[in-house]
Amino acid sequence: MRCRALVAGITITACVGLTLVIPGLVGSADASTPWRGHPNRELVSYTVRPGDTLFGLAVRYHAWTRELASLNHLSTRSQLRIGQHLRIPVVVKARRHARLTAKQLRAERIERAVAAVKARYTFKHATRWRGHRDRILVAHRVKRGETVYSIAARYHAWTRELAELNHRGHLRVGQRIRVPIVVSVMRRAEAVALKRAIRAASATPRKATHHSRHLTARQMVAAGWRDWTMSRRQVRGLIVKTANRHGVSPALALAIGWQESGWHQPLISDAGAIGVMQLLPGTATWMSNYAGRHLNARSTPDNVLAGVLFLKYLRGLAGPHHTTQVIAGYYQGVTAIGRKPRWYDDTKRYVHSVTAIYRRLL
Numbered sequence: 001m002r003c004r005a006l007v008a009g010i011t012i013t014a015c016v017g018l019t020l021v022i023p024g025l026v027g028s029a030d031a032s033t034p035w036r037g038h039p040n041r042e043l044v045s046y047t048v049r050p051g052d053t054l055f056g057l058a059v060r061y062h063a064w065t066r067e068l069a070s071l072n073h074l075s076t077r078s079q080l081r082i083g084q085h086l087r088i089p090v091v092v093k094a095r096r097h098a099r100l101t102a103k104q105l106r107a108e109r110i111e112r113a114v115a116a117v118k119a120r121y122t123f124k125h126a127t128r129w130r131g132h133r134d135r136i137l138v139a140h141r142v143k144r145g146e147t148v149y150s151i152a153a154r155y156h157a158w159t160r161e162l163a164e165l166n167h168r169g170h171l172r173v174g175q176r177i178r179v180p181i182v183v184s185v186m187r188r189a190e191a192v193a194l195k196r197a198i199r200a201a202s203a204t205p206r207k208a209t210h211h212s213r214h215l216t217a218r219q220m221v222a223a224g225w226r227d228w229t230m231s232r233r234q235v236r237g238l239i240v241k242t243a244n245r246h247g248v249s250p251a252l253a254l255a256i257g258w259q260e261s262g263w264h265q266p267l268i269s270d271a272g273a274i275g276v277m278q279l280l281p282g283t284a285t286w287m288s289n290y291a292g293r294h295l296n297a298r299s300t301p302d303n304v305l306a307g308v309l310f311l312k313y314l315r316g317l318a319g320p321h322h323t324t325q326v327i328a329g330y331y332q333g334v335t336a337i338g339r340k341p342r343w344y345d346d347t348k349r350y351v352h353s354v355t356a357i358y359r360r361l362l
Helices: 052-062 067-071 094-098 102-120 148-155 159-165 183-201 216-221 232-245 250-261 282-290 301-316 323-332 345-361
Strands: 032-034 041-047 085-091 133-141 177-181
Touching: 041 052, 052 067, 052 085, 067 085, 085 094, 102 183, 102 345, 133 148, 148 159, 148 177, 159 177, 177 183, 232 250, 232 282, 250 301, 250 323, 250 345, 282 301, 301 323, 323 345
Parallel strands: none
Antiparallel strands: 032 041, 041 085, 133 177
């Protein structure tokens, strides 16, 4: 679930419309001018050549296919004529991102990772606990399922101090309490989290493994794969059928499946996420309790069922009108759901991408 890898033969970004290309594979863009009234856009004049398509030009010049078509009074399915003059609305940030070197991209990833960790350990309205060294007080509103022990562990506080400060051992949902954070313990935990985040951001992202290219059918079966040869059309129908049976929006399930794998089953990410819905083995085992039977994440029907049940569970937590929180929860976990949840930067990008696909499938 937490891996965002592309596999050869699957163009997930095509559904969103904006694609970044590797520097050096595309020639330099023509002279551009600002597009008035549209920030972060520049216009490039272009004359259509043999083999050009709207989507191909959008990829080459880092533009949105829909904007390119609308600006030139075309539809996204229009055929281009050789010699036709077009204006291409280039997305400036996308073009800049495509031109960044590997070193610059690594520096940006590290910067974002460090900022995310620091945000988790920053409390704007903390106050000192008078008479108690190395302690700060933070206000917290109790949520469903939380206990004195879980809150103490989350904030790096002593359970006994937390209970005595609030004069109770049992908590009520919605109750406002004060949490005495042990500053030295919190700082040590922050230092460890920073090291892990920097190490993860410094690593070069690797693509997911495409098992069907390396294993024979007998080896696939021996490895536990079932129904991995289903076409994308068949997988799409399976997702729609499963979502309807369990009261989940088919468009949402399809959008998640497309973002995760392009509706393709024999995939395992570096993080260990499996199949169409890119489920971690632990999540599949967890969803087995809701299915009433063991779910094999390497079986296409079981993988789709586990993903749909997980979406149903998240919708129950977030509510029927908080689709973006359900999407964020699928990527980040249940910590992305709540009144004022803290989303990581990559979670926000994931929500934006899935939402764009979801709207097109409605």
